Amino acid sequence: MSPSHLPLAGKRGLIVGIANEHSIAYGCAKIMREQGAEVAITYLNEKAEKFVRPLAEGLAAPLILPLDVQADGQLEQVFAAIEETWGQIDFVVHSIAFCPMDDLHGRVTDCSRDGFLQAMRVSCYSFIEMARLAEPLMKNGGALITMSYHGADKVVENYNIMGPVKAALESTTRYMAHELGPKGIRVHTISPGPLKTRAASGIAHFDQLIDDAIARAPQNRLVDIEDVGNTCAFLASDAARALTGEVTYVDGGFNIMA
Template sequence: MGLFSGKKGLVLGVANDFSIAWAISQKMLAEGAEIGFTHLPGDKMERRVRKLADPIGAKLITPCDVQKDEDVARVFEEARQTYGALDFVLHSIAFAPIDDIKCNYVNASREGFKTAMEISVYSLAIVARHAAESMPNGGSIATMTYYGGERVVSGYNLMGVCKAALDASVRYLAYDLGPKNIRVNGLSAGPVKTLAASAVGDADKLAGLYEAVSPLGRNITREEVGNSGMFLLSDLSSGITGEILHVDCGYNVMGSPGRAIEAAKAGASI
């Protein structure tokens, strides 16, 4: 018997096999989970997700436009028809227009801000609303966030402001859904090469920075993020809600460059 034997859920936001959402899904699948997947509208995105989900026998693979209330409602109705009650939902969705990510936050456009907040933040609220209707026995909801919502990370710009709002949403949704025995948590991972990360200007430099500064002296692996996401969505975390779990080799606890200072003095590149 695996941790997810008999458990059924929905994963929103897998883009390809490099996605953190897919790393988490693989860990849950290995523990016996049944998972349905959504993808961005369009044949190209459907092919990407089907390439991963078809071989594992996913019973539900469907498009979802989180900017349309009726589309989110349809997805969860399909999930209920396919699986009955759900036990977990993974929300791994974020977007901002590329010009509004690349520029300094002070120069982000009004429309770019609205689009980024709607897709990256409000989508969690409406997903949680419909997920709650699909979890009569309680359950777990997790979303993907990042340290750039807590502190300034060069190049993260508008998305950092979105992640700050997402972190606050986790706490308020945890409060709202607590009486239904539904937990809501965020997973804050260190730098991982994904399709979304490629849009961040200084993404390539972050991995080296984490290796130099973090207490463990290295960056995370995709497997570690997968394990941590699985933990948050499993019954092992039944007493945890409203939390942001950092999986970053301890980088977030540092108030100085730490051992990186000595490395710099010794002439090592960071």
């Protein structure tokens, strides 16, 4: 297939959340680039830059920018750079989440106020902020895509406070899909099965969760970051123009099991 006929040819978007080559965000960036998109990439801080920059350069990213969503003004600077460079944007991939370890490993009942607010700030509210900044740049419509997990809908042992946080994120997806739909902006949540990423390593007894997913999923396998990337690329493409507001599971069917 020639470059001009690739599914995402001519589309440009921001991908947030790459930490290393095992990140879900990197799987999305890699597949979307292969399908013809230009991608702007962010890194959390100077420590992360040395891991992210080579990956971004390998994707020929024209913009490689620092972004800590908790730092005042940084998100606005990212979108200002996008507007200056491209003038508009077609998609945003939000693949970030955080919770202080003490709160992540404790009961929901015992979660601290500060821990809950920080988890919501990074994992959910930042998606709202990105949508608000992307909206005026999505002049021809577009797609906003975020990442959740089955623990948002069902109780998953040791997922703890991130379950309610991701549930809020999924609900936010539906409300923003309703609000932005008239402008041709679609909003999606992807819910991957467990993946061996750096972020997931913070979940207690994660290996047990992996084993359970393999045993119970109809496909009896783990998904990988390319599986998620393929779904993300589809949702950002014109082929998905009639889809919005949904949670799309990429988990080998695990979510359908009792």
